[in-house]
Amino acid sequence: MTQQRTADLAVQRTDVKPVPGQDRKRLGKRGDRAGHLAAPAPSVDALDGFGLDEFELPDELEASAPPEERGHAGRDDVRLLFGGRDRQGGLTVGHHAFRDLPQLLRAGDVLVVNVSATLPAAVDGEVAGSGEQVVVHFSTRRSRHRWVVELRTPDGHGSTRQREHRDGAVAVRLAGGASLRLLEGVGPRLWAAEFAVADPLAYLAAHGRAIRYAYTDADRPIAAYQTVFARPPAEVHGGSAEMPSAARPFTAELVTRLVSRGVQIVPITLHTGVASLESHEPPYAEWFEVPEPTARAVRTARSSGSRVVAVGTTAVRALESAAEAAEAARADGGDGLLRAASGWTELVITPERGVRVVDGLLTGLHEPRASHLLMLEAIAGRPLLDLSYAEALRERYLWHEFGDLHLILSR
Numbered sequence: 001m002t003q004q005r006t007a008d009l010a011v012q013r014t015d016v017k018p019v020p021g022q023d024r025k026r027l028g029k030r031g032d033r034a035g036h037l038a039a040p041a042p043s044v045d046a047l048d049g050f051g052l053d054e055f056e057l058p059d060e061l062e063a064s065a066p067p068e069e070r071g072h073a074g075r076d077d078v079r080l081l082f083g084g085r086d087r088q089g090g091l092t093v094g095h096h097a098f099r100d101l102p103q104l105l106r107a108g109d110v111l112v113v114n115v116s117a118t119l120p121a122a123v124d125g126e127v128a129g130s131g132e133q134v135v136v137h138f139s140t141r142r143s144r145h146r147w148v149v150e151l152r153t154p155d156g157h158g159s160t161r162q163r164e165h166r167d168g169a170v171a172v173r174l175a176g177g178a179s180l181r182l183l184e185g186v187g188p189r190l191w192a193a194e195f196a197v198a199d200p201l202a203y204l205a206a207h208g209r210a211i212r213y214a215y216t217d218a219d220r221p222i223a224a225y226q227t228v229f230a231r232p233p234a235e236v237h238g239g240s241a242e243m244p245s246a247a248r249p250f251t252a253e254l255v256t257r258l259v260s261r262g263v264q265i266v267p268i269t270l271h272t273g274v275a276s277l278e279s280h281e282p283p284y285a286e287w288f289e290v291p292e293p294t295a296r297a298v299r300t301a302r303s304s305g306s307r308v309v310a311v312g313t314t315a316v317r318a319l320e321s322a323a324e325a326a327e328a329a330r331a332d333g334g335d336g337l338l339r340a341a342s343g344w345t346e347l348v349i350t351p352e353r354g355v356r357v358v359d360g361l362l363t364g365l366h367e368p369r370a371s372h373l374l375m376l377e378a379i380a381g382r383p384l385l386d387l388s389y390a391e392a393l394r395e396r397y398l399w400h401e402f403g404d405l406h407l408i409l410s411r
Contacts, residue, residue: 055368055389061396062215063403066224067249076249080104081365081397083380083388084409091384093391098249098405101362107262108306110297111362112315114244115267117230119201120208120222121241121274122160125180128171135160136172136180137211138195138204139241139273140286145196148186148284150274159214162189175207187284190274201233211242211274215400225401228252229267238287240272245401246312246363264301266294270314270345286314289342290322298338298357307411309360313372316358316379321345323356349375351382360409365392365399380408 063070067077082094082104096104105111121138133154140148151172152160172180182191197203210225227247233239258265270288298308298319310316322341330336338357349355351374361379366372377385388406397404 055393057367057399059215061393061399061403063398063400064215064217066220066402074251076251076254078249079397079404081388081392081395081404081406082409083384083406085384085411091387093388095391095395099254101254101407102257102261102263104407104409105258105261105263105309106306108301108304109263110301110306110308111258111263111265111311112268112294112298112308112319113227113229113247113250113265113311114240114270114314114318115229115231116236116238116240116244116269116271116314117233118210118222118225118227118243119233119239119241120204120210122211123174123204123208125172125174128173128179134163134172136174137241137274138200138208139190140271140284141200141238142192145194147193147195147200148190148273149180149182149193149195150190151182155214157214158219159212159216161214176203178203178207190284201239213275216402228255236269236271236289238271240270240314241274242272243401244270244272244312244314246405248401249405250311264297266297267291268294268315268318270318272314285344285346286317287343288318288321288345290318290338290340292340295322295338295340302357307359307409308357309362309407309409310358311362313361313363313375316349316355316361316375317345317347319357320349320355321347327356349378351377354378359411360407362405362407364401364403365389365397365406367399376408379410381410384408 066075068074072078076098078098080096080098080100082092082096084092086092119138123136123138125134125136126132127134134151135154137150137152138147139150142148151163153163155161170182172182174180178195178197181194183194184192186192209219210222212219225243227244228250229247255265268288268290270286273284273286300306301308308319310319319338323338324347325341326336326338329339348371355378358379361376363372363376366376373385380388385408388408392404392406
């Protein structure tokens with residue numbers, strides 16, 4: 001880095017705590033089981049001018065399997081990158097095991113977790129008339145028989161690739177004899193669709209599987225995509241097309257340690273749709289609920305000076321959507337304090353908007369140009385985010401839902 005930037009950042013780097021079973025010097029690319037020596041990590045000078053819009057993600061840093069299948073001791077046996085500020089206001093980056101999380105939080109802090117369960121939302125089908133083989137990703141349930149879906153093309157290796165978005169209503173015959181009728185396009189790749197089965201969630205449980213992408217190496221049981229916080233879909237009126245993955249490394253034992261330290265864990269619900277194409281594509285409308293006990297815990301934490309830390313970008317979106325509702329109520333004579341809220345949110349959090357409730361975020365590592373990076377920048381600020389991602393690349397952190405975690409604290 002330039003001397004000026006180094007002086008401005010006042011970076012503190014702590015020693016890496018290696019994760020058992022992870023040989024960071026021998027990382028083969030996806031599909032390369034020989035484990036050839038990876039390219040050396042970039043030098044400090046090579047990171048000069050680093051920016052979130054410029055970096056390229058090497059294939060070998062994409063986690064293709066869960067840690068418990070990579071020779072690790074369990075779900076929580078992953079790494080944790082910490083980014084924050086020291087007492088003088090300088091930027092700080094530290095490297096930890098995820099199990100160190102209780103030591104990075106304080107008594108009185110509030111962790112907000114998403115309790116939406118992951119649905120087996122990928123179903124095989126064929127286009128009526130042409131016989132074209134497709135995989136339907138059931139993204140978002142809008143009403144009793146109306147869904148937002150994505151049609152994708154099988155890639156011949158167990159995953160899928162993006163399918164050309166074609167005009168006109170199309171009928172799709174699905175596994176188990178069900179059918180789907182596409183009605184109209186929703187953006188560049190999604191469709192509004194009619195799916196008239198008596199119990200859609202039961203149908204998906206019988207005929208669907210977890211959505212996965214080409215960087216993963218195999219289909220896995222839906223249990224591999226559930227978090228310790230997930231509640232049955234019947235309890236929370238639905239589920240998520242893709243896992244709220246920031247919570248995947250949590251275990252019952254770690255939750256007990258957090259609570260024993262005085263950290264409060266409270267729920268929200270946000271049913272996530274399919275992932276964006278990670279190229280500045282904004283998220284679309286998703287259903288959320290912030291219950292009153294959670295809103296009360298957040299109000300108490302903020303009034304006492306404790307921190308509100310969201311587990312995952314979904315928790316940020318839910319909390320900040322509730323904050324928007326409180327501000328709207330203020331105009332009608334309300335007190336403006338965060339209250340219970342639920343409904344459809346199209347909120348996109350950017351650095352220009354900022355955040356009003358959240359002081360920190362626990363999240364995975366996001367791909368270049370992902371829209372979620374705007375949310376992270378709103379919480380962390382661009383200098384800390386650039387620095388953290390440079391460190392993640394240098395220290396060979398792993399990306400995606402089975403990868404490592406990133407804790408950002410703004411204070």
